[in-house]
Amino acid sequence: MIDNPFYSHEFHGDYELISIGKLDLEEGGSIPDCHLAVATFGTLNDAKDNAIFVSTWYSGTHQIWRDVYIGPDHALNPEKYFIVVIDQIGSGLSTSPHNADGPNASIAMSKFPKVRIGDDVVAQERLLREHFGIETLQLVTGGSMGAQQTYEWAVRFPDKVLRAAPIAGTAQNTPHDFLYTKALIEAITSDPGWNGGEYTSNADVVDGLTRHAGIWAVMGFSTEFWKQEVWRALEFESKEAFLAGFLEPYFTAMDPNDLLAMAWKWQRGDVARHTGGDLAAALDRITAKTFVLPINEDMFFPVRDHVAEQELIKGSELRVIDDVLGHLGLFGVAPTYIGQVDQHLKDLLDTKV
Amino acid sequence: MIDNPFYSHEFHGDYELISIGKLDLEEGGSIPDCHLAVATFGTLNDAKDNAIFVSTWYSGTHQIWRDVYIGPDHALNPEKYFIVVIDQIGSGLSTSPHNADGPNASIAMSKFPKVRIGDDVVAQERLLREHFGIETLQLVTGGSMGAQQTYEWAVRFPDKVLRAAPIAGTAQNTPHDFLYTKALIEAITSDPGWNGGEYTSNADVVDGLTRHAGIWAVMGFSTEFWKQEVWRALEFESKEAFLAGFLEPYFTAMDPNDLLAMAWKWQRGDVARHTGGDLAAALDRITAKTFVLPINEDMFFPVRDHVAEQELIKGSELRVIDDVLGHLGLFGVAPTYIGQVDQHLKDLLDTKV
Numbered sequence: 001m002i003d004n005p006f007y008s009h010e011f012h013g014d015y016e017l018i019s020i021g022k023l024d025l026e027e028g029g030s031i032p033d034c035h036l037a038v039a040t041f042g043t044l045n046d047a048k049d050n051a052i053f054v055s056t057w058y059s060g061t062h063q064i065w066r067d068v069y070i071g072p073d074h075a076l077n078p079e080k081y082f083i084v085v086i087d088q089i090g091s092g093l094s095t096s097p098h099n100a101d102g103p104n105a106s107i108a109m110s111k112f113p114k115v116r117i118g119d120d121v122v123a124q125e126r127l128l129r130e131h132f133g134i135e136t137l138q139l140v141t142g143g144s145m146g147a148q149q150t151y152e153w154a155v156r157f158p159d160k161v162l163r164a165a166p167i168a169g170t171a172q173n174t175p176h177d178f179l180y181t182k183a184l185i186e187a188i189t190s191d192p193g194w195n196g197g198e199y200t201s202n203a204d205v206v207d208g209l210t211r212h213a214g215i216w217a218v219m220g221f222s223t224e225f226w227k228q229e230v231w232r233a234l235e236f237e238s239k240e241a242f243l244a245g246f247l248e249p250y251f252t253a254m255d256p257n258d259l260l261a262m263a264w265k266w267q268r269g270d271v272a273r274h275t276g277g278d279l280a281a282a283l284d285r286i287t288a289k290t291f292v293l294p295i296n297e298d299m300f301f302p303v304r305d306h307v308a309e310q311e312l313i314k315g316s317e318l319r320v321i322d323d324v325l326g327h328l329g330l331f332g333v334a335p336t337y338i339g340q341v342d343q344h345l346k347d348l349l350d351t352k353v
Numbered sequence: 354m355i356d357n358p359f360y361s362h363e364f365h366g367d368y369e370l371i372s373i374g375k376l377d378l379e380e381g382g383s384i385p386d387c388h389l390a391v392a393t394f395g396t397l398n399d400a401k402d403n404a405i406f407v408s409t410w411y412s413g414t415h416q417i418w419r420d421v422y423i424g425p426d427h428a429l430n431p432e433k434y435f436i437v438v439i440d441q442i443g444s445g446l447s448t449s450p451h452n453a454d455g456p457n458a459s460i461a462m463s464k465f466p467k468v469r470i471g472d473d474v475v476a477q478e479r480l481l482r483e484h485f486g487i488e489t490l491q492l493v494t495g496g497s498m499g500a501q502q503t504y505e506w507a508v509r510f511p512d513k514v515l516r517a518a519p520i521a522g523t524a525q526n527t528p529h530d531f532l533y534t535k536a537l538i539e540a541i542t543s544d545p546g547w548n549g550g551e552y553t554s555n556a557d558v559v560d561g562l563t564r565h566a567g568i569w570a571v572m573g574f575s576t577e578f579w580k581q582e583v584w585r586a587l588e589f590e591s592k593e594a595f596l597a598g599f600l601e602p603y604f605t606a607m608d609p610n611d612l613l614a615m616a617w618k619w620q621r622g623d624v625a626r627h628t629g630g631d632l633a634a635a636l637d638r639i640t641a642k643t644f645v646l647p648i649n650e651d652m653f654f655p656v657r658d659h660v661a662e663q664e665l666i667k668g669s670e671l672r673v674i675d676d677v678l679g680h681l682g683l684f685g686v687a688p689t690y691i692g693q694v695d696q697h698l699k700d701l702l703d704t705k706v
Contacts, residue, residue: 175579175592180571186564190543211539218533219571223655226528239528299652302576 001101001108004202006253007092012063015039015093020126029113033103036127037062037093039085041070042078044132051134052076053153054085055124057144057169057330058262059254061087068332075345081138086124088145089115090261097197097257109257110197117145117269121152125160139349140288141165143330144301145262148173148269151309154286155271162353164288165345168295168327171309172279173269180219180300181267187211188256197257205256212259213251217243222297222326230324234333283312290316291348293341297326319344354454354461357555359606360445365416368392368446373479382466386456389480390415390446392438394423395431397485404487405429406506407438408477410497410522410683411615412607414440421685428698434491439477441498442468443614450550450610462610463550470498470622474505478513489513492702493641496520496683497654498615501622504662507639508624515706517641518698521648521680524662525632526622533572533653534620540564541609550610558609565612566604570596575650575679583677587686636665643669644701646694650679672697 009015015037023034039062044051054065054076062085070076076083087093090112095104097112107113128134140153140161147169154164155171170177188194191208199205225231231242251259275281290313294306303320310318321340323329332338362368368390376387392415397404407418407429415438423429429436440446443465448457450465460466481487493506493514500522507517508524523530541547544561552558578584584595604612628634643666647659656673663671674693676682685691 174576175582176571176574176576179567179579179592183564183567183571186567187540190560190564192545207543211536211543214532214536214539215568218529218536221529223527223529223653223658226532227658229528239532300576305576305580 001105002098002201002255004092004098004255007099007255012061012093013039013066015062015087018127018131020123020130023119023123025113025119026116027114031089031095031104031107031113033095034089034123035095036089036123037087037091038127039066041066041076041083042081044082044134048133049136049138050081051128051132051137052081052083052139052141053124053128053137054083055120055140055142055146055149056085056088056091057142057146058266059251059259060330061091061093064331068338069341074338075342075349084128084132084134086127088120088149088262088265089123090258090265092255092258096255097261098255112257112261115261115265117148117152117265118156118273120149120265121156124149125157136160136162139163139165139345141167141345142169143167144169144327145266145269148266151271152269154288154290155274155282158285158287161288163348163351164286164290165293165348166290167293167321167341168298168301168330170269170301170305171271171283173267174305177300178267181263183215184212185260185263187215188260194256197260199256202252202255206252209252209254209256210248213243213248216251217247219299220326220328222299222324224297224324225326228324279309280312283309284314286313289348289351289353291319291344292316293319293321293344295321295323295327295329297324297329299326301327354458355451355554355608357445357451357608360452360608365414365446366392366419368415368440371480371484373476373483376472376476378466378472379469380467384442384448384457384460384466387442387476388448389442389476390440390444391480392419394419394429394436395434397435397487401486402489402491403434404481404485404490405434405436405492405494406477406481406490407436408473408493408495408499408502409438409441409444410495410499411619412604412612413683414444414446417684421691422694427691428695428702437481437485437487439480441473441502441615442476443611443618445608445611449608450614451608465610465614468614468618470501470505470618471509471626473502473618474509477502478510489515492516492518492698494518494520494698495522497522497680498619498622501526501619504624505622507641507643508627508635511638511640514641516701516704517639517643518646518701519643520646520674520694521651521654521683523622523654523658524624524636526620527658530653531620534616536568537565538613538616540568541613547609550613552609555605555608559605562605562607562609563601566596566601569604570600572652573679573681575652575677577650577677578679581677632662633665636662637667639666642701642704642706644672644697645669646672646674646697648674648676648680648682650677650682652679654680
């Protein structure tokens with residue numbers, strides 16, 4: 001258990017910690033008392049059929065969804081829908097290596113078990129059903145690792161997911177993505193301060209976390225983002241100032257083991273685990289109306305990787321988002337970004353299923 | 354001075370070490386006795402007007418040019434041309450941090466001065482003129498950092514360069530490339546065994562060199578290289594075996610300080626240093642007939658960065674090489690690669706100037 005002030009209501013606003021009890025894991029072992037951080041927007045109707053579920057990406061939480069994607073002016077409209085965002089296991093808000101204590105003390109820090117995308121989705125489904133009584137979802141969406149979770153939902157629980165909108169992420173993680181994530185992992189674990197996962201503060205690992213931010217700079221944004229100096233729109237005066245003032249503090253505030261737990265999970269996202277490795281068969285299970293939303297400048301979830309999967313999903317549509325930021329366009333920094341997402345999600349929600 | 358058997362005739366075949374004497378450097382300081390490793394192919398004619406000059410890329414030497422690009426069946430035909438390949442300063446064969454001794458002992462290892470692309474080209478021009486009596490070049494070519502040097506030649510010595518063919522590299526390094534190289538540098542310097550540049554063997558830095566290879570895996574090859582498992586053509590059974598059997602030993606054999614010297618140079622390649630930062634003015638100095646040869650799947654020297662520069666060069670042509678390997682297509686592994694390069698270089702050499 002590490003005290004890290006970043007994972008708090010001060011930085012993440014309103015959310016509720018809800019226990020779903022013991023969670024047995026695909027890789028073996030369990031989380032004795034799995035807590036999920038849950039943020040809701042809007043009101044669940046009496047029929048309990050107006051729910052939308054959102055899952056989170058690597059390093060992200062419900063906060064960015066609240067600030068950028070959800071609101072009365074957005075497709076994710078809390079005046080119409082009951083929107084539930086659940087922070088993934090390892091996010092630092094839900095049960096994670098750095099915050100495991102009490103009944104979870106046995107899995108703290110380096111002892112945290114391997115958690116898969118499938119474990120997340122099982123936990124999320126249980127929470128939605130047992131805590132809210134939700135059995136069907138009008139829409140499941142998420143970006144990056146949230147897209148991996150969206151696909152996992154649509155394949156694992158096809159009867160519960162009416163519509164799906166994976167953004168900038170794939171159903172089966174690619175080998176290139178695996179290697180990219182490996183480089184991120186090694187940037188952290190190579191820091192002697194990481195100490196096999198038994199540091200006493202994330203500050204012990206600041207060098208590794210800073211290098212990790214540096215690799216994100218190379219792959220998270222597009223080559224054109226840097227060439228066009230798009231960071232000037234964020235009122236930085238140089239790329240070095242942008243790194244030192246934005247990307248580095250973003251990651252150095254976080255917990256190394258939590259990032260590593262998510263990275264391991266990201267590397268192994270794969271819906272074909274349900275069908276003996278047959279990706280086409282897995283995606284053919286999907287009955288949700290699906291819009292696949294890549295970002296055209298994404299360096300590591302490129303459009304063509306989305307197309308290859310979208311073509312295997314019955315009745316699906318490819319909707320490409322134009323954003324020079326690349327993958328981290330997900331942050332919604334470009335003024336033209338969220339309007340595109342809203343239009344696609346609105347079209348999807350307006351589609352009768 | 355480090356004894357590293359990789360930098361030897363055993364691994365690099367025939368080459369001659371030629372001293373050009375003291376080389377004063379753009380960043381200040383000097384190399385007291387600058388040696389350049391030179392490999393030649395063919396015979397210089399009496400008029401001394403059949404010479405082609407080739408410069409080398411980061412981590413590469415004349416070896417790959419000899420093995421892949423030069424021969425009677427190639428555009429770089431030693432039966433017709435006198436082809437000179439000079440290994441760049443810091444390459445490990447020419448004067449470099451790890452091999453500085455004798456009169457260069459004062460600049461060994463961590464004391465090695467900063468060397469720029471311009472210093473290389475000044476050194477190369479001096480050697481060609483003083484040692485071989487060459488005053489004009491039918492063609493200057495090179496890949497990656499060799500492309501940076503090709504542009505530097507064409508801008509600095511326009512009267513000497515009749516034709517230029519930069520392959521997979523730019524005249525002005527991009528900010529994205531700078532950040533990519535920064536990540537490579539940090540992978541090495543973060544290894545405690547690097548010890549500020551004062552290690553006793555490259556083996557002390559094997560962890561950092563291995564991480565450095567891992568980042569090359571992400572950017573050096575394309576996403577499709579990994580997805581299509583192109584490494585199977587090289588008779589590896591898994592991507593892990595390819596890393597462990599090819600990319601990691603390739604880099605761990607090398608000297609860390611030598612790689613760092615080249616990386617620093619790569620980051621700062623910029624012909625606009627000749628024209629007060631005005632790239633268009635610098636490229637407008639070029640009188641060589643120029644073919645710009647990007648590789649279509651290059652992750653860090655993307656085609657559009659080449660196009661932006663090619664459009665500023667009078668009478669130039671864009672010739673895009675199709676290769677799923679991406680940047681490291683330069684190794685000539687794909688059977689379809691060298692035929693494309695040969696055709697473009699042949700067309701260029703056949704162009705009257």
